[in-house]
Amino acid sequence: MSVVHVIHENPLWLPPLADAFDAAGVPWQELDLSSGTFDLSSVPPEGVFYNRMSASSHTRGHRYAAELTAAVLAWLSRHGRRVVNGPAALDLEISKVRQYAALEAAGLTVPRTVMVQDDRAALLAAAHRYFAGQPVILKPNRGGKGLGVRLFADVDALARQLDSLPQDEAPVDGIWLLQEYVRAPRPVITRAEFVGGRFVYAVEVDTTAGFELCPAEVCAVGDAACPVGETVVAEAPRFRILPDGIDAGLRAKLEAFLSQAGIDVAGIEFIQDDAGRTLVYDVNTNTNYNAGAEEAAGVAGTPRSGPGALARFLGAELAGGRRLAA
Ligand SMILES: Nc1ncnc2c1ncn2[C@@H]1O[C@H](COP(=O)(O)OP(=O)(O)O)[C@@H](O)[C@H]1O
Ligand SMILES: [Mg+2]
Known part of the structure; x- marks a missing residue:
């Protein structure tokens, strides 16, 4: 039977959606991509695929769920399956830099942002160069739920706290963003x-x-x-x-x-x-x-x-x- 396949990795976020599907009489099933094995020579099941892969999946122990999803979406697309929030959406979900490029291309304004590869000395140098004398936000490029988003009153405060940032808070894709604080x-x-x-x-x-x-x-x-x-x-x-x-x-x-x-x-x-x-x-x-x-x-x-x-x-x-x- 043709159903809606919900691609995700966090079952705790599904119940409100499950209730709404049931109320509307929409047949559905989950496709949990926290892990998976796929025979690429096989044909995907019929139906509509709804991609809910999350930028914060790595914070729930699913380090490669987003990468696995990108691969699965390629297989679905090759077979012409309709994917709601397809590859282009996933591409933006996991990168604020790509979000900002697309937002600006559409005429929207984003906060002034400087990206720095994960290197604390480079981060500090960039903060001094671009955000001297003002508050600054530090956030990972691949975000989610606000984890690791920090506001510093000024660059000196960032410098003081940088050494005490836990190593496991390094951005998962190796890219930090320094951003103007929008008051x-x-x-x-x-x-x-x-x-x-x-x-x-x-x-x-x-x-x-x-x-x-x-x-x-x-x-x-x-x-x-x-x-x-x-x-x-x-x-x-x-x-x-x-x-x-x-x-x-x-x-x-x-x-x-x-x-x-x-x-x-x-x-x-x-x-x-x-x-x-x-x-x-x-x-x-x-x-x-x-x-x-x-x-x-x-x-x-x-x-x-x-x-x-x-x-x-x-x-x-x-x-x-x-x-x-x-
Ligand atoms: N540039 C900013 N200026 C002011 N507040 C910010 C800024 N960036 C983030 N925040 C605050 O931090 C929260 C989390 O940041 P966000 O960029 O949405 O990260 P995430 O992708 O983890 O949700 C925002 O909802 C907002 O309250
Ligand atoms: Mg947010």
Whole structure:
């Protein structure tokens, strides 16, 4: 039978999607690529493949899951399978540098960023050269959940703390990013969710408690998905769906970016700074939705929720494919 195959490596992120698929009557099965063996001379199963491989997969012990996924997607593409969030999306998921190139090509503004190969002396030299006299953010090129994202008040603070950075925090692809700190008038970022390339809703996320902003419920408290030390438990709800959405011009630009970049599903993060500039700094092609915010906005369990919109979109893709095949 033709089904939606969900490519992923973290089962803890699946239940909201499973509920939405069941509610919409969409047949699906998981394809866990935390490991795998594939006979490349065989033909892949029928159906639509939805790629949810995560940039942070290496933090769950799945060091090569993203690389395995890229290889599997090549095999699926060779057989003409429809892959939602296909190779181009995965390519951006695992590299902020490639995200920024694609965002700028689509006319969006990204924070000033300098990339440095993983060498602490070079990092310090670059910080002095490009960010002297200002706060600076240090983050890995292949990110996820805010892990390893640090703000330093100035380059001296970076210099003092660089030696004490744990070795295992070296960026997994060997690339560090030094980035201008975008100061927002209020301590919030916005994350706009898109399904089928179209805007669904935006959440405002309170950043006072830190930079680890994974919206999934399993990330909100100490849980196997988020090893101890990664989690921040906030008292007030940190995620709030914006009733009026986002600026129409920005929305159109972000949708055009997704179309140009070959991305069907994404959560795109941006900050509006003191000067009114909108700076886009993170594209999550593997996105999770905040259940509490969806409840509060009255969209939980409906097609206007993230999982609901996804189930509807993927169900339609599956039905379209079935019609073509018939
Ligand atoms: N340039 C920046 N200026 C201000 N805050 C930032 C900047 N970059 C990241 N942050 C904060 O850190 C969080 C995590 O950074 P992000 O680039 O999204 O990494 P990840 O891919 O791990 O989610 C952001 O959501 C934001 O709150
Ligand atoms: Mg982020």
